[in-house]
Amino acid sequence: MSAAVPYPTFNGVNPQSWLAQIERAFKANGVRDDAHDKRIGIAAYHMGSFQEWAGLHNPAITEWDNDNLGHEGFKQFFIAEFFNDDTKAEAMELASKRTQKSGENIDTYRAALEKIWQECDPADLPARQKLRIFLNGLTPAIRMSVKQTSPADLAAAVQTAKIHYRAIREEMQPSSSAEINEAMAGEIKQLKERLDSFERKPRTPFQPQRNRQPILNLQCFYCGRMGHRQAECRIKALHIKQG
Numbered sequence: 001m002s003a004a005v006p007y008p009t010f011n012g013v014n015p016q017s018w019l020a021q022i023e024r025a026f027k028a029n030g031v032r033d034d035a036h037d038k039r040i041g042i043a044a045y046h047m048g049s050f051q052e053w054a055g056l057h058n059p060a061i062t063e064w065d066n067d068n069l070g071h072e073g074f075k076q077f078f079i080a081e082f083f084n085d086d087t088k089a090e091a092m093e094l095a096s097k098r099t100q101k102s103g104e105n106i107d108t109y110r111a112a113l114e115k116i117w118q119e120c121d122p123a124d125l126p127a128r129q130k131l132r133i134f135l136n137g138l139t140p141a142i143r144m145s146v147k148q149t150s151p152a153d154l155a156a157a158v159q160t161a162k163i164h165y166r167a168i169r170e171e172m173q174p175s176s177s178a179e180i181n182e183a184m185a186g187e188i189k190q191l192k193e194r195l196d197s198f199e200r201k202p203r204t205p206f207q208p209q210r211n212r213q214p215i216l217n218l219q220c221f222y223c224g225r226m227g228h229r230q231a232e233c234r235i236k237a238l239h240i241k242q243g
Contacts, residue, residue: 005029010047015082016118039064040074091119099137106162117130141168141223167238
């Protein structure tokens with residue numbers, strides 16, 4: 001009978017994550033905690049190209065985890081072999097490059113970072129370092145806004161990022177037909193008023209504005225998005241309204 005939950009295959013670079021995943025699969029598939037031989041056999045079978053290592057050590061390993069007598073189990077042998085300086089360095093490099101992807105919410109982004117951090121050396125990842133990595137990887141639309149709040153820790157940064165993320169998502173939601181019609185009517189009225197005012201003014205020779213920056217090239221200092229000034233920022237107005 002096949003397992004209800006598939007077991008992960010070890011790829012050589014994620015030892016901590018692989019152990020956590022395979023233990024969750026043990027639990028989901030009803031493999032008991034004291035079924036040491038079965039756990040070791042399943043883990044060895046799913047070590048991919050590293051099955052030879054498992055075969056060399058298998059006769060000496062009788063426990064899945066440390067026992068009361070201090071005998072090391074499969075987990076301890078495995079970590080000692082594969083959780084080394086190379087894998088830690090690769091994980092740190094990956095963590096520094098991981099950014100929030102387009103359409104990725106804050107919880108998913110943080111979970112991806114936590115999975116990478118699991119493979120890093122704890123000594124290289126104090127709380128302030130995790131906070132810095134999280135902030136720098138946020139999407140540009142909310143990164144500066146969250147940094148300006150000077151969050152005290154990672155939990156505070158995550159909470160603030162969620163608020164700003166929701167604000168942007170709400171701003172991007174399509175309006176109803178009534179709201180669109182009302183907005184169009186207001187725009188048309190303003191255009192008519194400007195046209196009437198323009199027609200009443202004496203015409204002067206056209207002078208091209210050489211130094212004026214096109215609105216499309218302007219970047220808002222509040223939300224970081226292009227196409228408007230800080231004074232016209234809808235996100236800032238929403239944040240002020242929300243207190």
